[in-house]
Amino acid sequence: MRRDFxxxxxxxxxxxxxxxxGFLETVRELKLDPQRVRDYIxxxxxxxxxxxxxxEDLLALSVLESAPPPAAERVRVAPLLERxxxxxxxxxxxxxxxxxxxxxxxxxxxxEPEIASAFGxxxxxxxxxxxxxxxxxxAWHDGPDxxxxxxxxxxxxxxxxxxxxxxxxxxxxxxxxxxxxxxTGLGLAIAKHVLGRHQAHxxxxxxxxxxxxxxxxxxxxxxxxxxxxxxxxxx
Ligand code: ADP
Numbered sequence: 001m002r003r004d005f006x007x008x009x010x011x012x013x014x015x016x017x018x019x020x021x022g023f024l025e026t027v028r029e030l031k032l033d034p035q036r037v038r039d040y041i042x043x044x045x046x047x048x049x050x051x052x053x054x055x056e057d058l059l060a061l062s063v064l065e066s067a068p069p070p071a072a073e074r075v076r077v078a079p080l081l082e083r084x085x086x087x088x089x090x091x092x093x094x095x096x097x098x099x100x101x102x103x104x105x106x107x108x109x110x111x112e113p114e115i116a117s118a119f120g121x122x123x124x125x126x127x128x129x130x131x132x133x134x135x136x137x138x139a140w141h142d143g144p145d146x147x148x149x150x151x152x153x154x155x156x157x158x159x160x161x162x163x164x165x166x167x168x169x170x171x172x173x174x175x176x177x178x179x180x181x182x183x184t185g186l187g188l189a190i191a192k193h194v195l196g197r198h199q200a201h202x203x204x205x206x207x208x209x210x211x212x213x214x215x216x217x218x219x220x221x222x223x224x225x226x227x228x229x230x231x232x233x234x235x
Contacts, residue, residue, distance in 0.1 A: 008170045012054055012185070016047040023047070050182070057186035060117070061169070064193045070111035074224060077104040077147075080116060081140060088123050088136065095132035102140030106147055106223040110198045118194035121187035122151040122214045128181035129212070130155030147223050150215035157208040166204065167192040191216075198222055 023044045027037060085100045092098060108115060126136045134154040141148045158166070162173045170185040172178040178185060188202075195202055199219050206212035 005169065009054075009058065012170060013051055016050045020044050020047040050179075050184075053182065054184045054186070057184045057190060060190055061186060061193065064114070064190065064197065067197075070114055070197050072109040073112065074227075075108040075110050075112045075115050077107050077140060080112070080119070081138065084116070084119055084123055084138065087120060088127060088138070091124055092127050092136070095134075096127060096130060097135045098138070099135075100138045104140050104142060104147075104226070106142045106225055107227075108147065108198075108218060109222050109224050114194040114197065118191040118216065119149055119151075121191045122149075122216070125183075125187060125214070126151045126153035126155065126212070128183065129153065129177070134211075142223060144220065146220045147218045148215050149218075150213055152211065152213040154211040157210050157212055158204070158206040159208050160206075163204050163206065167202065 023040050026032075027040050032040070081100050081102075081104070085098065088098050123136070123138060130136060130153040135152075136154075137152045139150045139152070141150075156174075156177070158173055162171075165171045166173075167188045169189045172183065172185050192202055195216050199222055200216050203215045203217065204212065205215075
């Protein structure tokens, strides 16, 4: 597995690096007008940014793998949902109808940055795999049995045979689409890891051509009632 992983990482980084070096050669060899040079530099920057995203996600994964179990600190759900909604709106740039549903009666116990990154990855996927004009619905539910965070979209959907493999590192249903949308192929691997560290699990339902729903389920032991102050502020 480790050998495969090293081969995959090398391949993932080699592709943008090859493109980048190609562009550098072009700019060096050809006499281009300044506008063309700027275009090439823009494309080079995009390849560099792609390598950066891959390395950041790899580092995030390796930190998760070696980190001690997450703290059981209060993660305030309502403001987190609000922030995630704002991030989603920024990422969508007006192309999707985004809604946030549910009124949290509990908070989570865990590591806020980890949970924010797992939820954020699910939302950014919904936006990236949903064509303009589609809907992305983020919903929160809680009850005596625990809590769930879900993201439903009306996007491209996923053929059922791929679903069990989505959380593998660098596994993608459609490599071209993932790359065009700025994907690293690591977002769901990170989300799965974070959820596992919080005794939560990920559920995926999808219909090709109609949309997908990714839900994270937390056991009751990872929830904590709202603080009185928070409750009266919210209500
Ligand atoms: P990527 O960076 O490629 O999006 P992820 O690990 O986040 O990597 O997701 C793995 C693959 O799962 C994606 O490449 C895509 O094929 C599929 N996928 C994830 N979320 C969705 C979604 N909401 N709709 C359709 N396909 C999805």
